Amino acid sequence: MSVPTPSRALVESLVRDTLFRNLGKASPASPAPTLVVNSSARHMHITQENLEILFGAGYKLEVFKWLYQEGQFASTATVTLIGPRRRIIPNLRILGPCRNLTQIELAFTDSIQLGIDIPVRASGEIEGTPGGYVMGPKGMIEMPNGIIRAARHVHMHPSDADFYGVKHRDFMKMRVMSAQCTTTFEDMLVRVDPSFKLEVHIDTDEANAAALDKATKVGLVR
Ligand SMILES: [Zn+2]
Known part of the structure; x- marks a missing residue:
């Protein structure tokens, strides 16, 4: 089985982050973590x-x-x-x-x-x-x-919580942008755990109401 080769940009970003970590501070240009909904x-x-x-x-x-x-x-x-x-x-x-x-x-x-x-x-x-x-x-x-x-919620690793400036049990908003029915969800419960990967969970009614599968962009806001 072949291992997929990381893109040049990803490698560069990983190297940059490692360098900054070694210097004991967060990368000022660290990109937003990938949000999966x-x-x-x-x-x-x-x-x-x-x-x-x-x-x-x-x-x-x-x-x-x-x-x-x-x-x-x-x-x-x-x-x-x-x-x-x-x-x-x-x-x-x-x-x-x-x-x-x-x-x-x-x-x-x-x-x-x-x-x-x-x-x-x-x-x-x-x-x-x-x-x-x-x-x-x-x-x-x-x-x-x-x-x-x-309750609609977002799983976060502690590093994601740092990135968004939130803590366990805070609430955020999520904006789902689409051509015809952009929707903002409020009361998005933040759940932080070292075992978590950044991912929002909404139910099927919520996903249908926001036409999630036709979304052009999603974002979390405080
Ligand atoms: Zn969940």
């Missing part, structure tokens, strides 16, 4: 314990498609959600790896489909949120809570 389709995070109830003892998630964040993947496993009003969302994909919390992230359109109000929450903050039943090929679980609309 992705829409998250409805999905489920799950504990290994709940996974084994749905798919059988010893079941392990398998990679269907790697995601942009290191180690995160869409798995081959899908389930059916039965909401509190007995309405159904089929083919709900489980993301891996397993977590210490079972949580389902839906879009506003899904909440209309289910006929329930689903609050916007930061991932993991599920107290007081609706629950439901989840059906897998080998069993069913009852979630007492854990159905949320994920």
